[in-house]
Amino acid sequence: MNHPEAISDDLYREIILDHYTCPRHKGHLETATHRLEGVNPSCGDMVELDLEVRDGRVVEVGFVGEGCSISMASASMLAESVRGQTLDQVRLLADTFKARLLTKGRIPEPPEGVEIGELEALDGVRAYPVRIKCALLAWNTLLEAIEDER
Ligand code: ZN
Helix, strand or coil, X not given: CCCCCXXXXXXXXXXXXXXXXXXXXXXXXXXXXXXXXXXXXXXXXEEEEEEEEECCEEEEEEEEEECCHHHHHHHHHHXXXXXXXXXXXXXXXXXXXXXXXXXXXXXXXXXXXXXXXXXXXHHHHHHCHHHHHHHHHHHHHHHHHCCCCC
């Protein structure tokens, strides 16, 4: 890692645990314009993602789900990071996050305008290939949910 103030694995674990035990934006949205369920059979994770999209922007996010700490923490972080973003920004962030976890080599620098923020805490999942699916479940569900919004 080339970040001068690289945060430690312990802090990463703490962030994941915090999102798992205190998930952000948990619950269905009454105002949802999009709702999609995603499953990860290899681990038994399930997430149902609600989006309220207005004028090309995700104005509100909610999710319910059951699964391992990685899948639920990732859904919670997703909800926090895409809320308020345009659909184009959401797609770019999701693609950037996926590329980050799926690359076998060095983690690429995020494109300009993309804030990785706390999502960095999930980088450690790269060492456990079966858990990558857990971390990507909510993100793949998100991309599928907005697929027709062009
Ligand atoms: Zn899982």
